[in-house]
Amino acid sequence: GAVVSQHPSWVICKSGTSVKIECRSLDFQATTMFWYRQFPKQSLMLMATSNEGSKATYEQGVEKDKFLINHASLTLSTLTVTSAHPEDSSFYICSARDGGDHYEQYFGPGTRLTVT
């Protein structure tokens, strides 16, 4: 149990375009979802925390207008990278936590974004 999927697993887009990444909890209801970014040889950087039905809480330094997060249902959250630039190229990982479980986060497989 506790499976999280992400789609797409990798994407290449041109500079200036927008890309949407989906994160789904397949067998549990995720009241909280987290979006991380990871640059090569670096650790995970939390971008934002989203609770179902409310606005996401962004970490300091993360532009909310550039990284749009929607958590419209208990099983789906989306991250849209708007007007992507080459410096946005990174590994984006989502994780989810169910309502009754405070501690464990279940990670999706990640999405590799390359902006050309």
Add this chain to the structure above:
Amino acid sequence: GQNIDQPTEMTATEGAIVQINCTYQTSGFNGLFWYQQHAGEAPTFLSYNVLDGLEEKGRFSSFLSRSKGYSYLLLKELQMKDSASYLCAVMDSNYQLIWGAGTKLIIKP
């Protein structure tokens, strides 16, 4: 501020034992996690410690001392597939995970 420290890189021999240390300073404590991450993949859960002491799970064990702000991950009978990064993360008082930079473990035959 909040801080998690772990070595950047370690090298060990196949079949041997290696201990990866993690020290932390956080605002509140709701447990410490160890994750394994292979290159290009998402992290996978290894262990969770919230009380002092040693938790053993097969070849992997994790130890916690809350008074010292210290944990270690012990890997026994190392296999080549154990080559990966090992991430230490602490859950703070807001149930947010604070991540260390990860320790890259290189296993040599």
